[in-house]
Amino acid sequence: MPESVIVLENLAKSFGHTHAVDGVTMTIPAGEIFGFLGANGAGKTTTMRMLCGLTKPTAGHGSVLGHDIWKGRHAIRPKFGYVAQKFSLYPDLTVLENLRFFGSAYQVSGQRLNDRIETLLDQLDLRSKSKELAGSLSGGMKQMLALSCALVHEPALLFLDEPTSGLDPVHRQQIWDLLYDLSSKGTTIFVTTHYMDEAERCTEVGFLHRGRLLAKESPLRLKQRFKGQLLEMQIEPAMEGLVRLRNVPGILGVALRSGRVRIYSAESERLVAEWQKQWPFEGLTWLGHSWAVPDMEDVFKAYSQGYSEILETSAP
Numbered sequence: 001m002p003e004s005v006i007v008l009e010n011l012a013k014s015f016g017h018t019h020a021v022d023g024v025t026m027t028i029p030a031g032e033i034f035g036f037l038g039a040n041g042a043g044k045t046t047t048m049r050m051l052c053g054l055t056k057p058t059a060g061h062g063s064v065l066g067h068d069i070w071k072g073r074h075a076i077r078p079k080f081g082y083v084a085q086k087f088s089l090y091p092d093l094t095v096l097e098n099l100r101f102f103g104s105a106y107q108v109s110g111q112r113l114n115d116r117i118e119t120l121l122d123q124l125d126l127r128s129k130s131k132e133l134a135g136s137l138s139g140g141m142k143q144m145l146a147l148s149c150a151l152v153h154e155p156a157l158l159f160l161d162e163p164t165s166g167l168d169p170v171h172r173q174q175i176w177d178l179l180y181d182l183s184s185k186g187t188t189i190f191v192t193t194h195y196m197d198e199a200e201r202c203t204e205v206g207f208l209h210r211g212r213l214l215a216k217e218s219p220l221r222l223k224q225r226f227k228g229q230l231l232e233m234q235i236e237p238a239m240e241g242l243v244r245l246r247n248v249p250g251i252l253g254v255a256l257r258s259g260r261v262r263i264y265s266a267e268s269e270r271l272v273a274e275w276q277k278q279w280p281f282e283g284l285t286w287l288g289h290s291w292a293v294p295d296m297e298d299v300f301k302a303y304s305q306g307y308s309e310i311l312e313t314s315a316p
């Protein structure tokens with residue numbers, strides 16, 4: 001078993017009456033790419049800020065790389081890299097100057113710093129921008145630079161708060177290729193994301209909902225927990241079908257995917273059999289249907305909207 005890099009026990013943080021993080025218990029082993037998912041305001045950033053020693057927990061315990069997250073925060077800080085949601089570099093310094101600044105802040109100097117900068121400029125596609133001011137870079141290139149600065153000291157642990165938001169698909173892929181390289185060399189990565197295809201790329205995923213951890217497992221295992229019968233119907237007009245089917249008893253939720261109406265229900269088979277006998281929706285034409293395999297978006301929706309009927313329960 002690899003050692004646990006992050007260990008949390010009932011970790012909590014409240015702001016007044018807001019329980020931003022409400023008793024999270026979990027462990028994250030070394031080398032994991034852990035994807036932290038949750039709706040806006042679920043408590044992801046607050047959890048990450050506690051792990052980085054940037055905000056004090058209100059209750060519970062946590063350790064990162066063997067140090068208490070609050071009492072040991074000064075010892076932990078040089079060992080991780082952190083890319084925040086907001087651009088936190090120096091806009092009036094060039095790309096190269098930012099890298100040099102972060103290098104010296106992390107006590108990387110001389111030939112080692114030069115080598116690190118050369119590697120990062122290539123890995124993150126920044127070479128042609130090295131003399132440009134950070135503040136003048138596009139949003140995507142700012143993200144690439146923020147990631148480079150977080151990696152300059154080759155940390156054992158990397159915290160990334162939505163690192164690819166606003167990036168084009170090529171740069172997103174480039175970042176993920178880099179994360180795989182880092183993970184294969186033993187770096188642990190803790191990443192928040194709203195992109196379901198990115199959640200699929202993580203080795204483990206945790207669902208946070210209103211400050212509580214609802215599940216934490218591999219993407220494959222999470223999808224196996226989805227026990228609903230996912231029905232995709234070709235209906236015309238599709239939008240009207242979506243609105244009317246939403247109100248049918250037994251249907252938990254409805255979405256439009258590639259022009260088809262996707263139905264979340266524990267009893268889709270029964271509904272189809274009933275509709276085959278008698279189609280009750282005047283003005284709607286049913287042109288066909290098929291059964292779908294759940295993806296991460298389906299599982300995330302089921303957890304975050306509380307479709308407990310179609311989820312096999314799990315202990316995080």
Ligand SMILES: Nc1ncnc2c1ncn2[C@@H]1O[C@H](COP(=O)(O)OP(=O)(O)OP(=O)(O)O)[C@@H](O)[C@H]1O
Pocket residue numbers: 015018019020038039040041042043044045046047
């Ligand atoms: N400094 C603060 N003071 C008061 N409330 C806060 C503070 N920081 C966060 N909160 C509240 O805590 C809750 C969790 O916020 P947090 O930013 O951790 O969520 P999140 O999951 O990261 O959301 P998002 O996906 O939108 O970034 C929210 O209700 C938020 O308003």
